[in-house]
Amino acid sequence: MAALLLRYTGRHCLRAHLSPRLCVRNAIPLGTTAKEEMEQFWNKNINSQRPLSPHITIYNWSLPMMMSITHRGTGVALSAGVYLFGLTALFLPGNFESHLALLKALSLGPALIHTAKFALVFPLMYHTWNGVRHLMWDLGKGLKIPQLHQSGVAVLVLTVLSSVGLAAL
Template sequence: MALIFRLSGKRFGQQMLITDKSGLFNFVRPVTLKAKPALSEKEEGHDERNMRLKRPQSPHLTIYAPQLTSMLSITHRFTGMALSAYAIALGLGAVVLPESIPHYIEELECAEIGSSCISAIKFILAFPITYHFWNGIRHLLWDAGKFLTIREVYITGYVMLALAISSAIALSAM
């Protein structure tokens, strides 16, 4: 194919370059380009650019109704962070505090705060542990390929919440 184009170009190419009205130069306009320095773009953030271009702000979370699945996922992350904070606080407390932790628990019980207040504090401390534990088992079941339909996901979510709350109440009652 290249040979055909090369031979036809040698034969007919010279005739097209003739400057009369039927030649190639009649179809081509001479153009002169002027060099200009490049314009530097302003440093602006994503939001400023969208406001300048009059683009609407995305409503993000404000248009979505909270779903059980998303709320349980967010809560699982928060309880994991709370458990990490427990570990750091207990570790630092064991290193920094002059007395042992059972001493401070005994002092708290002797402070006459009231049994209902102590039970509430115990529940607040126990709920992240129980929630993260039962939701972790739920995730392990998912990893095994069980309970993955939407109906089963919601059922296991409610069962997990009931188990987490009831076990946290049982732990705080001790």
Template sequence: MMSIRAVGLGAPMRQATLSRALARSPVVLAKRNVQTESQPPSAAIDILNKQRLRRPTSPHMTIYQWQMTWIPSIVHRMTGGALSGLLYGFSLAYLVAPGTFDSAHIVEFVAGLPDVVKYAGKAFFAAPLLFHSFNGVRHLSWDMIKFMNVKGMYQTGYTVLAATAIGTVGLVLM
């Protein structure tokens, strides 16, 4: 018994011995009387809606402080969806009307626009593309277990924003 106490197995050994003794004795379950009533199947939706109204409301995003760790992640998803939607939209438009959406007609259309519209259009397309690209590199660095502390995440977040701003200005001025 001394060796069992030295290792610290005294209590588990007692529990195992008692559980064997309890396993041999009959177990008596207490009966509870529960009143039930029959409901039509259509009442299930009403009951579920009443239960949902009594549930507590989870806090909304507006109570949280905006952080460099989750805002770029949300924007990364939005820019990815917008860029892929733009690609699919242009591809479908080209399939439907290849004569209207070929390169010559697009260049001719853009050449006729005022300069302010051209620069705004370039910024409108360049900023999401560059942000998504640079933030994708940031995510790849996380996959390689780089910058996986709070300081590194904030540094890379601000680096992505700065690179996006500089790259957007550079592409707009081309």
């Protein structure tokens, strides 16, 4: 965009449509086009025989890496769940009590109810405990590799225990 503006200004300066103070003196024409630059880039990468970018398969999976990915995933899932719950509450007829009565009338059984409650509370507990872990990192604590693994295991244990406890309520 800037190159086009500069070219336009240069042409008008040559035609003396603009004042000499605004004109660029001794304008140098562009050396290559964007298409030529792009072709040079790709030819250089093809000739170097290197992979275009690191692929996920070249990494050794570690606990902190998996927990970071899971933290992001649970954040997205929790956000989507809140929006979905809000939209269904907004557009479905009836109120919360009528929907709760409908669920009770289904007689789903305690095992299914507790499993569903665990599945709903697990992302919240994981995201919460891992968020506390991230806050500790922001304070500069627990950043060494052994501490990362210890805090990761602690987050997983606390997540399972608190999820089981909340699902049992």
